[in-house]
Amino acid sequence: MRYLWLTLGFLCVGLGFVGIVVPGLPATGFFVAAAWCFSKSSEKFLHWLLNLPLVGPLLQDYRGGLGMPLKAKWFASVSLSLAVSISAVFAIRMPWAKAGCIALGLIGLWYIWTKVPLRERVLAEQEPSDQS
Template sequence: MTAPDPTPRPEAPPRRRPLWVAAGFLLTGLGVLGLLLPGFPGTVWFVLAAAAFSRGDPRWEAWLLSRPVVGALVRDYRAGLGMPLRAKWIACTCIAVAVAFSLPRIPVLIGQVAWVLVGLAGVAYITMKIPTRRDPPRGA
């Protein structure tokens, strides 16, 4: 997997900048929901929000990147560092729980099989395609 390009996007034309800023706030809101709701991703929305803010107003991008948890997630993604092992476990567990709880609510067998395959594809992508960042032990 190649590392994402860490260089910011050029600003959009002046009349489009408010649209990019609005998109950044919408995506930030989805990211906050992702931090609160199990099974709903958060990091991807913050990465997209940072990209939108970089085109609309770099001050909002700097604000997002300065947030304690969110900023580190976006900076790590941009640097191609991957996910911490603990985050991978949490993500895969959330996928498994979401699939298990929703499976009985799907009335058609082919739908159930498709849903399990979607869950397995998500777990496979997280475990095999996203690099694992090994953080140093606490206190080290």
Template structure:
């Protein structure tokens, strides 16, 4: 389905909403270490690219978020600093679940999901030196 060049068709509105929600979660993740920032910012840039090229360009030009997007697009890369942060936060979330006494079934599912997510993040290249 092609997006309309002008106007605000349903697809553009949905992409815009996804981009905005994702960017909000990424911004929260920049302040609160519970959420990762990089994946949400990358998703925002992708969604804004489908809905609002102006907002996509704003993100790419951002001194905070632009380098993450550029590294991802050019190399599929996540900087080591962000890898450590993401994996650390995943571990903290799991430890919090342990401390709160979450049921064993949930802990197993959480451990599987978090370990898969961590493996993916750690398997990405570090980017150019």
């Protein structure tokens, strides 16, 4: 099983790097999945992933329960909406598939805005209150 998790981890890392340059592909989600796979297979590669300059800090925040910054939530939402819209209008021909694509996009937006904590809010709640 270790090799399966390791392989899936590297597949997710590869897709994450592609997602950095391809609009609409959720890079962060793939890196989070890669971190999970590496946590089950290799501390060495988990450490490597968590220390990458571009994604390491975001992964560390997410794993620490800090969630996503507001700017990242907006970027993810706009990218997701554009990708779903373009797919539904131009790439998908069958009405049931269009509806499925839109439904999955809406579920993704719902998840980002309701289940992933807002980093700024979590940090504000962690600060000690200034009561004199």
